[in-house]
Every structure is written in structure tokens, then in C-alpha cells.
Amino acid sequence: METEWGCELQNLWDSACEQLRKEVGEYDFRNWISKAKLASIDGATAVFEVPTQFTGEWILQTYGDRILESIRNLDSSVHRINYIVSAKPEDMNDHNNVKNENSADAESSLHRFSLNSRFTFDQFVVGKSNEVAYQAARRVAEDAHVNFSPLFFYGGVGLGKTHLMNAVGWSLRQDNPDAKIIYLSAEQFMYLFVRALRTKNTLEFKEMFRSVEVLMVDDIQFIAGKDSTQEEFFYTFNALASESKRIVLSADRSPGKIEGLEARVRSRLQSGLVIELHPADYELRLGILQQKAAYLKETHPQLRFEKGVLEFLAHRIISNVRILEGALNRLVAAQSFIATDISMEYALHVLADLLRESDRKAQVDDIIRCVAQHYHLNTSDLLGARRSQDIVRPRQVAIYLAKHLTTRSLPVIGRAFSRDHTTVLHSIRRIEKLLVSDDELADDIDILRRRITEIA
Numbered sequence: 001m002e003t004e005w006g007c008e009l010q011n012l013w014d015s016a017c018e019q020l021r022k023e024v025g026e027y028d029f030r031n032w033i034s035k036a037k038l039a040s041i042d043g044a045t046a047v048f049e050v051p052t053q054f055t056g057e058w059i060l061q062t063y064g065d066r067i068l069e070s071i072r073n074l075d076s077s078v079h080r081i082n083y084i085v086s087a088k089p090e091d092m093n094d095h096n097n098v099k100n101e102n103s104a105d106a107e108s109s110l111h112r113f114s115l116n117s118r119f120t121f122d123q124f125v126v127g128k129s130n131e132v133a134y135q136a137a138r139r140v141a142e143d144a145h146v147n148f149s150p151l152f153f154y155g156g157v158g159l160g161k162t163h164l165m166n167a168v169g170w171s172l173r174q175d176n177p178d179a180k181i182i183y184l185s186a187e188q189f190m191y192l193f194v195r196a197l198r199t200k201n202t203l204e205f206k207e208m209f210r211s212v213e214v215l216m217v218d219d220i221q222f223i224a225g226k227d228s229t230q231e232e233f234f235y236t237f238n239a240l241a242s243e244s245k246r247i248v249l250s251a252d253r254s255p256g257k258i259e260g261l262e263a264r265v266r267s268r269l270q271s272g273l274v275i276e277l278h279p280a281d282y283e284l285r286l287g288i289l290q291q292k293a294a295y296l297k298e299t300h301p302q303l304r305f306e307k308g309v310l311e312f313l314a315h316r317i318i319s320n321v322r323i324l325e326g327a328l329n330r331l332v333a334a335q336s337f338i339a340t341d342i343s344m345e346y347a348l349h350v351l352a353d354l355l356r357e358s359d360r361k362a363q364v365d366d367i368i369r370c371v372a373q374h375y376h377l378n379t380s381d382l383l384g385a386r387r388s389q390d391i392v393r394p395r396q397v398a399i400y401l402a403k404h405l406t407t408r409s410l411p412v413i414g415r416a417f418s419r420d421h422t423t424v425l426h427s428i429r430r431i432e433k434l435l436v437s438d439d440e441l442a443d444d445i446d447i448l449r450r451r452i453t454e455i456a
């Protein structure tokens, strides 16, 4: 009975592993997941046996969701996963047939990490709003001696920060499969650190992070205000920076605007190359949709859109790329129910709730009000005829934001500002041009954008 059950578990785990190996790639699989053995299914919890606590934490943190999903596909009664540390770690290696793994190899395996295979440079569509970030990411991936550190990406959700960091990882790995690279979220960093403290494994933790060639930490706004984690992060950061190791970080806002960040950490972050990712413009949104559609076609050969559908989505869904992508995925899933190409009506029908959501966006009136307030003007100044510089610039900013935060056409925006559409176009171009070099203006627009979208 015992053994039969054991056998069943083994079969289940083998099938799950087959799937996982495909998902995470051979490297990650061999270095991490293969170290775990499914020991039992205890009620709704699948319990793994792992050689060390650290391995267990790492596996849970980086692959937990995927492992759970792959097991649930085979046994839907499982809702959680957990691990136990096996009594004899050496045996585990034998079990899993890891060839000649001496301790140095084991150590280096710690530097493997989980990357999302969709997030490569090839799959990243470049446009005006992300070009600088893209170029910088490429530089970091290609040049071991970049003269900036860290590379710091910031911007709102769904603009491609995580994608770019993963792409750096893939590219490095392609050039050198043994490069010691770590990519993880600040949340994972903190979690591992706290666990290491609690289990007195801080040495292992420190060594692991300080021996890498490239460290990438995503969403670092998360460690702001978490004192001990911040401190550890700072030490790691300094240790790596002093050896000119490459560091890439991301956050949802610029270092100067992250609250609860120690002054020294902040200035360290600011001393690198700080790049903002801007929301995608129409052209880029369409480019991304076309690229994703082509990608999806590989697995869904029947996928076809009637003319104008992608353009329509690119026009209507302006918030961020993640939502744009979600819309596309929903259409693809829904298409299996119809025999024809996806038409505009069908898209409208399937995405009704999402499109309604997108409609609840900024009104030109709100924009005018916010911009006037920000620059200490009256709305009548913005809408009036005066042409002094201290009014013209805010007016251009308001027009620029009206173009970017609403779906109103240029003539409609023009009417709201009592101007013709060539003036509107000129204003938008002017601001776009200034944004390239004028940080203060970029900050103003950033603040306004947030304020306006909060109202909407």
C-alpha cells in the first residue's frame, strides 16, 4: 500500500516535472526543481522534500505558482504546496541523479533564477516611449563594463520594466550559460532575507547575492521603509557596485519620489542611469498588438482578426500594455466558440466590461482644471488668448495630456481649448520634444498624469 502510494506520487510528480521542465527551461529545472521530490499529499497540501531550507524557500518563491498549477492539472484537490528539509541532503542528490555535483557546482547553481521565457528582447516592441530604456538594457546585456550602475527603470504598471529586465537575463544567459545572474523582485529579496535571518542562514544569503555578476531587483519601492532589508540591500548593492558589477533595478517611481528610502540609498540609486518608461503611444500599442497576435497565431493557427480590430483596440485601450495584452488573450480564448474571424462587433461584445472601464477615463475638463491648479493659473488663462510664456507652456501641457489621457480627436481637443487642430498638434509636438531633455517638465507631467488618472 505504502509503496503503491509512493509510486503514484512519483508518477504524478514525473508528469508535473515534464511540464515544468518545458516552462522554466532546462537550466532552472536541473538546478532547482529537480532537487525537490514530492513526498506526500497531505489533504490539500502537496509537500516536497528538499535538501536545504534555502532551496525550499527559493523553489517556493520562484516556482511555487507554476508547481502548484502543474500539480493541480493532475490532481485538483491540491491547493497549496509546502516543503520539508530532508534528513540526509546527500541522498537527495543521488535520488535525482545529479551528475558529479560537487559543492562548488551546487553553490553556483544558486545563481540560477527564474526568467519568463516570453520576455526577451525579440519580443519587445520598441517605440518612442521605451526606446531609451530598451537601448540601455541592451547595453547592460552586451557590455560587462558599462559605466553606469545601477541602471534604474521607473514608470507605471505594465510599461515593460519587468520584461526588459528579463530580456537582459535571457540575453546574458544566451551569451554565457554560466554567468551568475540573479533576477528577483524586491519582495522575494526581502522574504529570503527575513527567512535567512530567522533560520540563521545569513551567510549563505550574503554570499549568494554578493558573488553575482549581474543583479536585477524588480519593484524596489517595496523595500522602502523596511529598514533591515533596505540596509542589507544597500550593503549588497555597494559590494557589487564597488566591483563594477552590473545592477539593474526597477520601481514604480523615480528614486527621488520613493518615500521611506534612506538618503544614502536614494543618492546611490540616483547616481546611476535613471530612465523613465512612458505609456505607449498609439503606434506602439498597435505594434505590440500586432506582434502579440502574430505570436499567438503560432499556437492558435485559426486566429484571425477582421480589418481594423487591432487598430480599434489600440485606440481604445490606452492604460497599459498588460491590459492590452489581456484583451487580446480574452479574444483568443473566446474565438474558439465562433467559426469566423474576430470582428469588431465580437470584440465589442467580448470586451464590453473592459472597454467601459477604459471609457471611465480622464475628461478634458478635469485635465484643464488640474493643470491650471498645478501652475497656479485660472482655467480661463489656459483657455484664453494670452500668449505669454508662463501661460503658453501650461496650455501646451494640458493639450498634450488631453491627447494622451483621453481618446478625443485633435479637432475635439482643439474645440475644448478654443483652438484649431494645427495648434493642438503643434503643442503636442512641442511638449514631446521638450520632454526629451527637460526633466522638470517630465516630472510635472508625471505628477499631473497621476493626479488626473486618479480622478478619472
Ligand code: ADP
Residues within 6 Å of the ligand: 118, 119, 123, 124, 125, 126, 130, 155, 156, 157, 158, 159, 160, 161, 162, 163, 164, 288, 321, 322, 325
Ligand atoms: P511592468 O513591469 O512595467 O509593470 P511588464 O514588463 O510586466 O510591466 O509588462 C506587462 C506586459 O506587457 C508583459 O506581458 C509584457 O510582455 C508586455 N509589454 C510591455 N511593454 C512591451 C513592449 N514594448 N513590447 C512587447 N510587450 C510589452
Ligand code: MG
Residues within 6 Å of the ligand: 161, 162, 163, 218, 219
Ligand atoms: Mg513589473
